[in-house]
Amino acid sequence: MQPQRGRAAGLGCRGGDELPPVQQNLPYYPHIFWVDGYAETAAPCVPAVPSAPFPPPVPDRSRKPRSKGRERGERSRAGFLVMFLLILVAFTGVGLSIFKIFHLEKEVDELREVRFAWLRAGKGEKEERNEARRAAHVTGNPAQQGLPLEWEPSSGHAYTSGVQYEARGLRVSEPGLYFVYSRVLFRGTACDSPLLLAHVVYKRNPASPGSLVLMEDKAANFCSGQRMWARSSYLGALFRLRRMDSLHVNVSKIALVNFEESKTFFGLFKL
Template sequence: MQPQRGRAAGLGCRGGDELPPVQQNLPYYPHIFWVDGYAETAAPCAPAVPSAPFPPPVPDRSRKPRSKGRERGERSRAGFLVMFLLILVAFTGVGLSIFKIFHLEKEVDELRESASAEPIPASSQKLTGHRKEARRAAHVTGNPEQQGLPLEWEPSSGHAYTSGVQYEARGLRVSEPGLYFVYSRVLFRGTACDSPLLLAHVVYKRNPASPGSLVLMEDKAANFCSGQRMWARSSYLGALFRLRRMDSLHVNVSKIALVNFEESKTFFGLFKL
């Protein structure tokens, strides 16, 4: 059997592989290759030449690393810019507020000038109390020159006055219906206590549409003094009444001679609520 021609057959050396150590007591047989019918002894494999390592990558010189000082400078500049923007916004808000306040004050001054120039209507005067005659009230004081009953009063001098209420026929006549507070005070006094003695103080009203009179308030007193000495007694009446148009109010007493007609001690009046 002839050997087949062709490329050498056999075991070749693997690059970089080392041969296992040969035992001393075993015979050594060299490797034989068949090349074109001739056997050649394979030369011992040369030791594998180690390949050179790749060089380390060259650093990119175009981009330099940032230093810590440069980073701190950039941060401080950014912080200063933010603070400057915040201060600018604050000053802008303050300026707008001042401008708004100035504008409002100017509008208030203009409204005051226009209000002072325009006349106040009658309805507004009645609500705000600018017109004194709109207040329905009267206060009359005692008159020493009495000529019978009911009691006669002083309507204009001293503390007495009338506003929207007429003093006529010894009484106070109302021209506007509504709710009125009516009051009267009479001071009685004498030099001796005559027993039996009865004191009476009455407030009543009349109306042309109704016959007779209607008692509104009354005070009576008896046995209020004793002995032969000077005495004094005050009687006060006051209440709230709904009066009609043309109602007239009057005051009666039991003893005219015992009444002290000083204006601070005996008086009569009313006012509309």
């Protein structure tokens, strides 16, 4: 009996199913066939391995998929954070506005204090100017040595402010409107006729020659008989004076003038 090698070979592997060898470390067990009482080892045959694509990548277990609830929580936290930041910005703006308002109120109070201080200083300066107004009031001086009349510039009711008393007259150093006045009291023990009394106020200026009469009063036939008499002459008017104008008083009879400070005086003041 012929050994059926072909069959044994056929049983071992099919020619049509042969696959290219795949280098894999797989355990291999040879097939044993019994033919006519003895065993024969079949030729090695590589088992058919189905072709398969590469396996998909293994997902990263460290990153767990986010659930919908977790995403909603994160969105809520993000919205809350944004709202908190907006509220914080709003409160910051309000705080800055309040600070700015307080700062402005402080500046306004300081400006008011400065304004009040300036007004007080201006008022005080105005009062000082009023106190230091250019004016003079001189009184009669019994120690007469001729004309024009001499005056007392400082004692008693007499004073000078911004006006100089020199050369028996009042000299102004600032031009402007001045009110000028003079009073002279004449008094005698008998009326000698004819008797003429004259009272004159005139001015001089170094830039102009001569003198200019400003005011004048004359009186005649004011007394009769051999008895005591008195007559008062008063002059007063407003004049525009120039710088360095000097004013003087002249009378017709020095011997008849009463030089008491309350009865005979001379003065001016700037308006």
